[in-house]
Amino acid sequence: MKEVKFTVSSNVEIALNTWKMVLKGDTSAIKGSGQFVEISLPGFFLRRPISVNDATEGTLTLVYKVVGKGTDMMSGLSEGATLDILTGLGHGFHPEACATDALLLGGGVGTAPLYLLARELIAAGKAVTVVLGFNKSEEAMLVEDFKALGARVEIATMDGSLGTKGFVTDILAKGGIQYDHFYGCGPLPMLKAVCAGIEGKGEISLEERMGCGCGICYGCTCHTTEGPRRVCADGPVFDKEVIVW
Amino acid sequence: MVTEVNLCGVRLANPVVPASGTFGFGLEMAGEYDINVLGGISLKGTTREARFGNECPRIAECPDGMINSVGLQNPGIDVLTSQKLPALRKVYSGAIIANISGFAPDEYRECCAKASAAPEVDIIEVNISCPNVHGGGLAFGTSAKAAAEITAIAKEVSDKPVFIKLSPNVTDIVEIARACEDAGADGLTLINTLLGMRIDIARRRPVVANRYGGFSGRAVFPVALRMVNQVAHACHIPVMGCGGVASAEDVIEMMMAGATAVQVGAENLRNPYVCKQIIEDLPGVMERLHIDDINEIIATV
Numbered sequence: 001m002k003e004v005k006f007t008v009s010s011n012v013e014i015a016l017n018t019w020k021m022v023l024k025g026d027t028s029a030i031k032g033s034g035q036f037v038e039i040s041l042p043g044f045f046l047r048r049p050i051s052v053n054d055a056t057e058g059t060l061t062l063v064y065k066v067v068g069k070g071t072d073m074m075s076g077l078s079e080g081a082t083l084d085i086l087t088g089l090g091h092g093f094h095p096e097a098c099a100t101d102a103l104l105l106g107g108g109v110g111t112a113p114l115y116l117l118a119r120e121l122i123a124a125g126k127a128v129t130v131v132l133g134f135n136k137s138e139e140a141m142l143v144e145d146f147k148a149l150g151a152r153v154e155i156a157t158m159d160g161s162l163g164t165k166g167f168v169t170d171i172l173a174k175g176g177i178q179y180d181h182f183y184g185c186g187p188l189p190m191l192k193a194v195c196a197g198i199e200g201k202g203e204i205s206l207e208e209r210m211g212c213g214c215g216i217c218y219g220c221t222c223h224t225t226e227g228p229r230r231v232c233a234d235g236p237v238f239d240k241e242v243i244v245w
Numbered sequence: 246m247v248t249e250v251n252l253c254g255v256r257l258a259n260p261v262v263p264a265s266g267t268f269g270f271g272l273e274m275a276g277e278y279d280i281n282v283l284g285g286i287s288l289k290g291t292t293r294e295a296r297f298g299n300e301c302p303r304i305a306e307c308p309d310g311m312i313n314s315v316g317l318q319n320p321g322i323d324v325l326t327s328q329k330l331p332a333l334r335k336v337y338s339g340a341i342i343a344n345i346s347g348f349a350p351d352e353y354r355e356c357c358a359k360a361s362a363a364p365e366v367d368i369i370e371v372n373i374s375c376p377n378v379h380g381g382g383l384a385f386g387t388s389a390k391a392a393a394e395i396t397a398i399a400k401e402v403s404d405k406p407v408f409i410k411l412s413p414n415v416t417d418i419v420e421i422a423r424a425c426e427d428a429g430a431d432g433l434t435l436i437n438t439l440l441g442m443r444i445d446i447a448r449r450r451p452v453v454a455n456r457y458g459g460f461s462g463r464a465v466f467p468v469a470l471r472m473v474n475q476v477a478h479a480c481h482i483p484v485m486g487c488g489g490v491a492s493a494e495d496v497i498e499m500m501m502a503g504a505t506a507v508q509v510g511a512e513n514l515r516n517p518y519v520c521k522q523i524i525e526d527l528p529g530v531m532e533r534l535h536i537d538d539i540n541e542i543i544a545t546v
Contacts, residue, residue, distance in 0.1 A: 001277055003518065045462050046306050046515055070306075086517070209302040209452075211313060212514040214277075216269040218289065218318045219304040219514075221297070228297050228318060233273070 001088055001214055002029035006060060008081040011074075014063070015141040018109060019075050020053070023060045027087065030055040033117035034092025034185075034205055034237045037062070038213040040084040044070050047086065049210045049232070051113040051185070053142075060087070063112035063141065089213050090236050093183050093203060095120040103179035103202075104130045104151075105168055105194055107186020111142055113205060117183055118151050128152070129179065131171050133190060137162035169193050182240075195240050204243065205236045246528055247538035250284070250505050252483055253406035253431045255340050255367045257284035257506055260496060260539060261524050264487050264510035265290050265344035265370065265410070266315065270329040274517060275336045282524050285340030287434075287508060288329070290372050291360075292345075293352045295321040305443040305452035310462025310489070311511055312441050314455035317346055317375055322356045330365040341365050344410070345399070346372040353395050358402035367406075370485075371399045374412030374437035376459045386412040386437070389424035396428035406431040408485060413465075413472055414440050422476040434485040434508065435476060436469045462511040465489040470502045477503020477544045491519065493526035497534065503544040 006025035014020045030037075030052055037060070038047035048070045054061040066072050077083070095102075095117060102121045104114045111132050118128050128151040134140045135158045146153045154171050155163030164171050168190060171177075182202035184194050191204050208231045211219030215233025222231050223244035229235060248259040262285040268274060271286045280286070298318030305312040320329070325343065333341060343360040347353040353371065360369050373386035373395050385391045392409065399407045409425040411418060413436040422433055438459025443452040451457070469488025477484050486504030490496060491512040499507045512519045527539075536542055 001517070040515065044306060045309055045311050045511075046304070209304045211304045211311065212267075212517060214517050215273045216517065217267055217304075217313065217514050218269070218298065218315050219313055220301060221303070221315075221318055222301070223297070227295075 001086055002026065004085055004087050006083050006085050008077050008079055008083065010079060011077050013075070016138040017066045018139065018141050019064055019066065021062045021064070021074065021077070023062070023083065024058060025060065025085070027055045027057060027060050029088025030060070031088060032092045033095065033120055034113055035088060035090050036213070036236065038086040038089060039074070041070050041073050043073070046211060047213060048074070049213050051205070052116060053112045054116045054119070063109065065109040086213060090232055091234065093117045093205070093237050095124060097201070097203070098126050098181040101127045101179045102129070103177055103182040104128060105182060105184040105186070106130065106132045107168060107190040108134060108139065109141070110186030110205070113185055114183065115142055115145055118146055118149050122149050122151065129154070129177050131156070131168050131177070133157070133168035133186065134162070135159065167193065169197055172198060192245050195243065195245070202240045203237050204240060206231050206238060207236060246531060247540065248527060250540060252340070252368060252485070252506055255406060257340050259284040259524050259527060260500065260504070260506040261520055261527070262287055262342065262485065262506055262508045263513055263520050264508035265372065267510045267513040271333040271337060272329070278518065278521050280337050281339060282521055283339050284506060285342050285367070286337065287342040287344050287370055288325070289319055290317050290344045290346045290375065291319045291322050291325045291356065292317055292347055293322055293356055295319065295324065299455040302453050303455070303458070305458065307441070307443065307460060307462065307464065309464035310460055311514065312443055312453060312458035312460050313438070314453040314458030316455060322359050326359055326363045330363050334365040340367040342368045342370050344370045344372055346375055350394060350398055354398045354402055357399040357407070361403040361405050368408060369399065369403050369405050370408045370410050370434055371395060372410045372437070374410050376412070376414060376438055376440045376457070383412055383414065386421065387415050389420050392421050393424040393428035396425045396430045400429040408432040408434050410434040410437055412437050413468060418472050419475050419479045422480050426480045426482050430482060432483040432485065433476060433480065434487055436465070436472050436488045439465055439468065461488065463489045463491050466495060470499060473499060473504050474502040474546065493523050493530040496523060496527065497530060497536070497542065500539065501542050501546045505543055
């Protein structure tokens with residue numbers, strides 16, 4: 001964990017109510033995909049936990065959905081704005097757990113942290129298939145970014161306006177995707193449905209309303225087969241097998 | 246310049262103590278900065294058996310504060326004494342305050358006895374004011390008779406100083422404080438959180454799954470200050486002031502109101518480094534206010 005002052009270098013709407021913010025600052029505490037940051041916003045008591053979409057030396061990219069007053073304020077920030085951010089929070093994905101073929105499953109803005117994961121996997125020579133689910137085509141995000149990395153992308157939308165009509169699980173049900181390890185991030189009902197039907201080993205990223213984001217308040221605890229675990233500090237990424245739904 | 250304070254014979258290098266429930270079991274932050282700067286640490290509330298606590302969501306944002314309904318998640322007193330306390334003592338030499346909660350007098354008796362027997366524990370803080378569990382905690386803290394009963398039990402089994410942590414959710418906090426003092430309490434901690442609520446107006450339901458939760462953060466500071474002031478002038482035992490403290494100036498203000506030590510709670514959740522920063526700021530603020538010895542300001546207002 002590291003508290004860092006970042007400067008916004010761009011902040012644009014990339015899909016319906018979904019924004020991509022690129023920030024400049026010290027990213028050294030961010031160890032890999034699946035971690036998150038906590039953003040302090042003026043006028044709000046608690047920080048906002050946002051997943052890391054991408055991180056390189058000196059540049060942090062966040063993709064976030066406007067769901068409340070805090071994220072609404074974030075969407076209004078322009079180039080040059082400064083933000084106090086706690087970086088390098090949580091335990092992320094394990095790209096090394098994949099032998100040859102990875103399956104990445106994203107739902108809505110849960111797609112965001114899968115980008116850095118895909119980049120890590122492809123850099124390590126793994127084949128990556130990304131299956132994304134959205135309500136409608138206007139909400140689809142990062143599709144071209146995944147393709148640019150060299151990932152195969154399949155999309156499901158609830159209204160059928162893009163890709164397969166239905167859920168991520170409907171694409172999985174069709175079969176034909178080769179993978180030895182899967183990674184998921186999205187709304188809880190989606191993750192639950194995925195984990196109920198999917199074969200093989202994998203890990204998912206949970207989200208919860210958080211207090212501290214760094215393991216001291218026990219405000220975001222989930223049930224696991226190993227007992228109560230803090231989503232912020234023990235997770236947010238957990239092995240599929242340990243989650244108690 | 247003197248920042249050391251004395252709580253019933255336990256010396257704290259400075260009056261700053263992270264409050265129970267906002268600093269885990271101390272070890273969580275040990276990797277982030279040298280926690281030995283802290284005057285003391287009040288550990289997460291502990292019960293006889295391990296508890297999951299309430300379902301999530303447990304947290305709600307409020308203006309200048311927050312609501313929590315964690316509900317006393319903890320690994321149980323035996324894990325505290327066998328694992329958490331020895332691990333913390335290895336890296337922390339300051340005052341360790343074990344915070345004990347329960348659902349029945351016997352549970353308080355057993356947990357206080359075990360905490361007292363633990364060599365790492367310097368002070369026992371008995372929580373009779375948790376608003377987040379049904380049938381326990383707060384039920385003992387809203388009646389002078391029950392508060393006195395739990396105090397007497399804790400004192401009976403404890404060799405360590407016993408502080409009773411009081412609830413602000415009462416008609417007359419002085420009456421409860423006096424009942425605890427009369428029953429033998431060595432000190433008092435106040436205030437615990439104020440019972441509160443937020444509603445998600447889009448979903449038309451409470452934000453926290455447990456419906457209500459404890460409200461804390463900067464917004465409660467004036468309430469905490471007032472209650473500390475009332476209790477400090479009515480009782481003759483030391484008070485640890487708690488509620489909305491966010492700066493070295495707040496620490497001074499809380500001590501002028503009557504606190505001998507000052508706990509920092511919800512602020513840790515927005516700024517995990519705040520206790521360290523307050524301790525660093527304290528000498529400068531004292532100098533500016535011409536305070537040579539921090540003890541000279543206690544209960545001067």
